[in-house]
Amino acid sequence: MLQSEFAETRISSGRRIMQRLHIDLPLLFGLIILAGIGMFVLYSASGQDDAMIARQLGRIVLAFVILFAVAQLSPATLSFWSPWIYGIGLLLLIAVLTLGDVGKGAQRWLDVGLFRFQPSEIMKLAVPMMIARFLTDAHLPPNRKRLLFGTILIIIPALLVAKQPDLGTALLIVCAGCFVLFLAGLSWRFITLSIVTITASTPFVWNLLREYQQQRILTLLNPENDPLGTGYHIIQSTIAIGSGGVYGKGWLNGTQSHLNFLPERNTDFIFAVFSEEFGFFGILLLLLIYIFIISRGLIIAAQSQDTYSRLLAGSLSMTFFVYLFVNIGMVSGLLPVVGVPLPLVSYGGTSIVTLMAAFGILMSIQTHRKLLARY
Amino acid sequence: MSRFSSLAIKDHIRESELINKRILISAVGAALLLIILLTRLFQLQIIDEQHYSSLSENNRVSLLPIAPTRGLIYDRQGRLLAQNLPSFTLELVPEHIKDLKQTLATLRELIRISDNELVRFNKQLRRKRRFEGVPLRFRLNDAEVARVAVNQHRLPGVEIHAQLSRHYPLGSLGSHAIGYVGRIDEKELRQIDTSNYSATTHIGKVGVEKSYEQLLHGEVGFQRVETNAQGRILHVLERTLPVPGKNLYLNLDARLQAIAEQGFIEDDGALVAIDPNNGAVLALVSIPTFDPNLFVNGIDHKSYNALSQSTHRPLFNRALRGQYPPGSTLKPFIGLAGVELDEVSQHESINCPGWYMLKNDERRYRDWKREGHHATDLRKAIVESCDVYFYDLSLALSINRLHEYLTSFGLGSLTGIDIRGELPGLMPSRAWKRRTYNQPWFPGETLITGIGQGFSLTTPLQLASITATLSQLGQRYQPQILHAIQESGTEALHIQTAVPTGNVPIAKIAHWHTMIDIMEDVVHSLHGTARGISHNLAYRIAGKTGTAQVFGIKEDEEYVAEDLVKKLRDHALFIGFAPAQKPRIAVSVIVENGGSGGAIAAPIARKVMDYYLLQSEESNHVTK
Numbered sequence: 001m002l003q004s005e006f007a008e009t010r011i012s013s014g015r016r017i018m019q020r021l022h023i024d025l026p027l028l029f030g031l032i033i034l035a036g037i038g039m040f041v042l043y044s045a046s047g048q049d050d051a052m053i054a055r056q057l058g059r060i061v062l063a064f065v066i067l068f069a070v071a072q073l074s075p076a077t078l079s080f081w082s083p084w085i086y087g088i089g090l091l092l093l094i095a096v097l098t099l100g101d102v103g104k105g106a107q108r109w110l111d112v113g114l115f116r117f118q119p120s121e122i123m124k125l126a127v128p129m130m131i132a133r134f135l136t137d138a139h140l141p142p143n144r145k146r147l148l149f150g151t152i153l154i155i156i157p158a159l160l161v162a163k164q165p166d167l168g169t170a171l172l173i174v175c176a177g178c179f180v181l182f183l184a185g186l187s188w189r190f191i192t193l194s195i196v197t198i199t200a201s202t203p204f205v206w207n208l209l210r211e212y213q214q215q216r217i218l219t220l221l222n223p224e225n226d227p228l229g230t231g232y233h234i235i236q237s238t239i240a241i242g243s244g245g246v247y248g249k250g251w252l253n254g255t256q257s258h259l260n261f262l263p264e265r266n267t268d269f270i271f272a273v274f275s276e277e278f279g280f281f282g283i284l285l286l287l288l289i290y291i292f293i294i295s296r297g298l299i300i301a302a303q304s305q306d307t308y309s310r311l312l313a314g315s316l317s318m319t320f321f322v323y324l325f326v327n328i329g330m331v332s333g334l335l336p337v338v339g340v341p342l343p344l345v346s347y348g349g350t351s352i353v354t355l356m357a358a359f360g361i362l363m364s365i366q367t368h369r370k371l372l373a374r375y
Numbered sequence: 376m377s378r379f380s381s382l383a384i385k386d387h388i389r390e391s392e393l394i395n396k397r398i399l400i401s402a403v404g405a406a407l408l409l410i411i412l413l414t415r416l417f418q419l420q421i422i423d424e425q426h427y428s429s430l431s432e433n434n435r436v437s438l439l440p441i442a443p444t445r446g447l448i449y450d451r452q453g454r455l456l457a458q459n460l461p462s463f464t465l466e467l468v469p470e471h472i473k474d475l476k477q478t479l480a481t482l483r484e485l486i487r488i489s490d491n492e493l494v495r496f497n498k499q500l501r502r503k504r505r506f507e508g509v510p511l512r513f514r515l516n517d518a519e520v521a522r523v524a525v526n527q528h529r530l531p532g533v534e535i536h537a538q539l540s541r542h543y544p545l546g547s548l549g550s551h552a553i554g555y556v557g558r559i560d561e562k563e564l565r566q567i568d569t570s571n572y573s574a575t576t577h578i579g580k581v582g583v584e585k586s587y588e589q590l591l592h593g594e595v596g597f598q599r600v601e602t603n604a605q606g607r608i609l610h611v612l613e614r615t616l617p618v619p620g621k622n623l624y625l626n627l628d629a630r631l632q633a634i635a636e637q638g639f640i641e642d643d644g645a646l647v648a649i650d651p652n653n654g655a656v657l658a659l660v661s662i663p664t665f666d667p668n669l670f671v672n673g674i675d676h677k678s679y680n681a682l683s684q685s686t687h688r689p690l691f692n693r694a695l696r697g698q699y700p701p702g703s704t705l706k707p708f709i710g711l712a713g714v715e716l717d718e719v720s721q722h723e724s725i726n727c728p729g730w731y732m733l734k735n736d737e738r739r740y741r742d743w744k745r746e747g748h749h750a751t752d753l754r755k756a757i758v759e760s761c762d763v764y765f766y767d768l769s770l771a772l773s774i775n776r777l778h779e780y781l782t783s784f785g786l787g788s789l790t791g792i793d794i795r796g797e798l799p800g801l802m803p804s805r806a807w808k809r810r811t812y813n814q815p816w817f818p819g820e821t822l823i824t825g826i827g828q829g830f831s832l833t834t835p836l837q838l839a840s841i842t843a844t845l846s847q848l849g850q851r852y853q854p855q856i857l858h859a860i861q862e863s864g865t866e867a868l869h870i871q872t873a874v875p876t877g878n879v880p881i882a883k884i885a886h887w888h889t890m891i892d893i894m895e896d897v898v899h900s901l902h903g904t905a906r907g908i909s910h911n912l913a914y915r916i917a918g919k920t921g922t923a924q925v926f927g928i929k930e931d932e933e934y935v936a937e938d939l940v941k942k943l944r945d946h947a948l949f950i951g952f953a954p955a956q957k958p959r960i961a962v963s964v965i966v967e968n969g970g971s972g973g974a975i976a977a978p979i980a981r982k983v984m985d986y987y988l989l990q991s992e993e994s995n996h997v998t999k
Contacts, residue, residue, distance in 0.1 A: 183401070295402075333415075
């Protein structure tokens with residue numbers, strides 16, 4: 001009895017320290033494991049490129065620093081700044097379209113002297129923050145007018161990003177915003193109506209898409225149509241995944257990736273490298289970690305004390321799931337090729353920083369709860 | 376205040392419940408989507424694993440054929456006739472080239488690239504596999520290789536490959552016998568075993584190169600290699616070495632061949648020399664010759680036109696395919712039939728007035744000697760080549776028996792020599808004439824057949840072969856170019872055995888000896904038509920001269936060689952063997968439009984015999 005009481009105090013004192021540091025241990029634990037696995041896979045995918053690993057490690061460390069920094073801000077502060085961040089992000093997006101650098105045929109980057117960054121990444125956080133803030137100004141569920149305005153708040157940045165063109169990020173922005181609307185109690189009638197509208201407007205949207213975007217969707221429907229052109233990505237990645245089998249070919253032994261058959265293997269298609277080398281069991285393990293992180297995020301959302309935090313935490317967690325689903329879906333040939341990285345595993349700068357900032361927000365929400373609420 | 380606050384709290388709880396319900400719905404939705412993903416991955420990795428594994432394996436591993444090294448060709452003394460030399464080929468890999476036009480322009484500044492080569496390059500470009508090089512130039516010389524190598528940094532995707540290329544070190548010597556190789560064409564592609572030729576670019580086109588293609592080619596080897604997506608070989612997983620082709624030793628003697636070819640000086644013609652004891656072809660000459668090296672990597676249009684349009688027809692193998700009237704060279708064989716069938720006795724004479732007439736026929740069949748040979752027996756008829764004697768004899772024999780005996784030597788049918796393309800010549804018969812012209816046989820046609828004119832056609836190879844048969848008292852052998860096969864990697868020679876093809880049905884040995892004795896007189900007697908070559912002769916030759924009419928001379932016309940354009944002059948022929956009593960070499964010579972057999976054809980035969988019997992490595996075997 002005494003012993004268990006003692007143990008309880010020790011745990012709670014440990015919790016208290018974490019609380020003060022604004023760190024959620026389970027989430028941190030999940031993220032570190034995931035980032036660690038990511039480094040191993042990248043080491044193999046990059047062909048044991050130490051310099052690349054060092055750069056990625058640097059980015060991850062920076063991302064964790066940002067995570068801790070964001071976690072220090074209270075949800076109230078985040079809520080207060082939401083419109084400002086959204087506004088600045090919108091201006092930056094316009095700036096990118098008018099004077100941005102062109103990288104890989106798309107205008108995404110803004111050169112800010114020391115480094116280049118993608119304002120669209122900011123919007124992945126700014127949009128759900130803004131919508132959550134906007135909806136919490138009144139009672140939930142939102143009325144029709146607020147709903148319309150909220151939709152406009154989502155569509156404007158999404159269109160600007162899609163125009164760069166960056167379909168993947170635009171999709172994630174729309175998802176993040178829509179999740180907030182959904183969690184805020186969007187009526188099922190409205191949801192059905194939107195789905196019908198979207199389906200009906202598909203032909204118009206199709207015409208708005210750029211040729212390469214149309215091509216990617218066509219390719220998904222029949223990759224063998226053009227095995228050496230756009231279908232090549234999907235064919236080679238499904239071969240990589242399929243040939244991994246139950247146990248995989250072993251770390252550093254993936255022939256599809258090491259012999260250059262797999263394109264974009266460090267970035268968007270790194271899941272294929274993982275699947276080839278670690279097989280179905282490896283995938284189950286990896287998905288378990290993702291499920292753990294997403295569940296933790298949803299639990300944080302459910303346990304949070306104010307509506308803004310609840311909406312934001314829920315949206316960010318679900319957006320993280322969308323990352324995962326879209327990336328694996330596209331690499332395994334279920335979805336068209338849109339540039340969505342495998343979160344925390346794919347090589348690349350800004351997306352990791354944004355993701356970690358999102359987890360910083362989740363940690364902030366979890367650790368800024370008033371103790372009173374626990375009883 | 377408290378009412379308001381409790382309302383706010385109530386409101387807050389309601390909102391929280393709403394949101395948490397939605398969070399739960401989201402979680403369930405996410406779980407469903409995850410199950411879809413897992414189903415897809417399960418399908419890929421567990422249900423279809425075999426399929427994708429084999430696709431991945433096919434991606435990674437390719438089976439590359441390795442071309443076997445073509446067997447070498449030597450002459451009977453081990454002199455190299457065909458070899459493989461390293462040659463440099465310029466290849467372009469279009470996948471690695473950004474601007475093909477620019478690269479081609481740069482290359483044309485550096486090395487000579489003809490328009491033909493460009494055309495061929497563009498043709499091949501359209502039907503190649505990914506990352507496969509397309510050859511642009513063959514046989515670069517060292518300077519060109521250096522020039523390209525120095526500029527390599529400007530020319531990504533341009534590669535120089537060293538490979539073995541067929542080369543004939545003696546050039547045009549014996550080109551009609553040895554033949555040449557060339558790039559495999561579409562027709563050949565349908566006939567060959569494509570897996571055995573999967574790495575082979577060249578194939579024998581004519582001559583020994585074609586006929587012994589199977590022996591020379593060898594067996595393809597394979598290597599299983601791991602390649603990356605760019606097709607670059609990373610490492611060899613497994614290798615089955617190719618089996619090189621077998622080396623061939625020919626019966627041909629390169630120096631004998633050279634002496635024979637030089638003997639023709641300016642004239643066109645053919646010469647075949649055979650070892651009568653086994654049918655070994657010692658020399659197979661067709662003049663003019665050509666340089667087979669031109670054909671190996673594709674002959675250019677200009678050279679090809681020069682060869683194919685020349686009136687001298689250098690590409691025409693006269694020794695095998697040239698069908699000439701045998702003329703008087705046929706007389707010893709007809710004479711043999713005559714004595715065998717008792718139609719003449721050796722010492723019986725007839726009178727030759729210089730012409731011959733058939734009963735009920737106004738036409739005079741003339742002798743080449745206008746004033747006639749007067750009293751003529753068999754010996755004189757052959758030594759001085761009397762036509763009238765043979766008109767009479769052939770009429771007595773009749774076309775049926777003439778045909779029977781001459782074909783028993785092998786005339787009118789293929790000799791069966793071991794290189795392809797041979798033509799059978801023609802020995803006419805009643806049946807043949809009925810078949811071909813639907814006409815009866817006329818007695819006059821028997822007369823001119825008796826002097827080797829009319830319908831009769833023989834190839835130089837057939838003449839050499841029947842001469843050899845005569846020297847062997849009727850024992851026939853199939854002429855053979857191939858002497859021995861050397862298994863790859865060994866010193867041992869597998870010597871080809873002689874192929875006897877029957878006997879000529881002339882039973883009495885004495886008849887043969889008589890004829891040989893008479894033929895010796897053609898060369899060695901005072902009146903012999905080939906007496907011109909007997910000067911300082913260290914051995915004895917049995918021979919017979921001949922002339923073959925290129926166009927008919929009318930009954931009353933006189934044949935005056937000087938008056939005729941060279942093209943219309945008679946072909947000069949000579950057959951002979953030596954040493955007469957123990958024959959080691961039988962020769963037939965035909966000099967197109969040469970005129971006199973004795974003066975033009977026989978000296979070439981003597982040169983060949985002189986070399987073979989007195990100077991060559993084999994000469995010490997000769998017993999005089």
